[in-house]
Amino acid sequence: MSAAESPVVLDVQGLHVDIRTASGVVHPVRDVSFQVRRGETLCIVGESGCGKSMTSLAIMGLLPRATHRRARAMSFLGEDLTKLGEQRMNALRGDRLAMVFQEPMTALNPAYTIGEQLMEHYRHHRGASGAQARERAIELLQKVGIAAAGDRLQQYPHQLSGGLRQRVMIAMALMCAPELLVADEPSTALDVTIQAQILRLLADLQKELGIAMVLITHDLGVVARIADRVAVMYAGQVVEEGTAAEIFARPRHPYTRGLLDCIPVPGRTAPGSRLGSIPGVVPSLAGELRGCAFRERCPHARAECSQPIPLRDEGAGRRWRCIVDLEAVAA
Known part of the structure; x- marks a missing residue:
């Protein structure tokens, strides 16, 4: 049975995380949706501060006390995680639902x-x-x-x-042989050689045990090695989703294209040449964001980008939030 035909282990629909502060409400996660099937690895990728770790902590029910989590649906093997009491959640965590944290020390x-x-x-x-x-x-x-x-x-x-x-x-x-493993930047603090060993170990264990895995990372090199599917996050929102092959071959969102342009490609990037970069900074997540959050940094921004951006769905899990046709622009 292929991963696409396997049962859904984790189904997240419309996840929001809100943090009340003295200066207002911060929204580090905004309307995030994705699914992970048994035997599948989903990589959530994006810059630091885009909401990746908050998403993982929301899944595990480990958010800080001042934080509020809400979702249209967030189920783990049919159980609604948003409605579970602390006793049931404690029974799941570390047993059928496990997490590898970012800094082991x-x-x-x-x-x-x-x-x-x-x-x-x-x-x-x-x-x-x-x-x-x-x-x-x-x-x-x-x-x-x-x-x-x-x-x-x-x-x-x-x-x-x-x-x-x-x-x-x-x-x-x-x-405890979990059904779902959430790994938050499991190789960030390690040198390159050890990082490769850890990633290979995770991939081998995932294949051997058939578990579903959500891998949080900002490193597209890691994504290329291990991901089946990719969700690209920016300013607390998933801006593009698809298979790893689709994301690398045909990025449909300017932010994804910008991330890929920052990576040297063996055989294509000339030694000493200048790599791509994304100008500007991630916008503040306090208060409501209107329109495309990436428009201030986007080379293809238009006046319409200040309006709500609909989710474009190509089917088979291929989705993105952008009104620009990047392929037409590139042509």
Whole structure:
């Protein structure tokens, strides 16, 4: 069964996140919709501050207290996440719904050993004995490529390198064999070699275990390596969505085109040549945004861009928010 024919694991429709501040309401996530199927990897990509991490935290129910989440629908395997009580949500988190956080040194508790942290939530969710939890922890550490796994259980986070800590975080997320894995910038703090290893590990584990994965990143190189589908976010809104092949071959939104122009392409970008750039800055997310949020930075902006921009749908999950036909402009 292909990913396109697989059951929908996560269905997000019309997700909004609002933060009340002394100077007004900030809207870091605005009307975001997407689906993730079993065995599929969806990459959510965009500049820092575009709402990617807030979207992931909204899915997990881990938003700050001053934040309000609302959605037309947000279901995980048929359960409406917006209507679940804290007890049911706690039962899902770490069990069928897991997350790899952006910075493993702050996500891992420095006061407890790796083994204690791996075993604790497995015993909590599975009712396992200490021996069973230890066996499972060793199994997962070996699966993520950590040698001498039994000895590592006695170590504290500060005794491990950044790459090893990230592997521990992945092992922890997989302890209870989740249906959905949300990974928020899992390779950002790592050097290029270790980053490639972590991405290859995630791709291999996802294929082996058949889990659905939402990968948050700002790196289109990461997207090219691992994504099945891509959602491009700007100013809290998904501005383009499609398969990875479609996004890279035929970007339909000027922002996506701008991101791709910033990347050197082997064999096409001449050494020493100037890369593309996107002028300006992301607009403030306080208050309501009217029209296209990208229009102040867009080389194709028109007067109509100040009006509400309808979602253009080509079918088969190919959607974008722009009134300009980029292919006609390029021709």
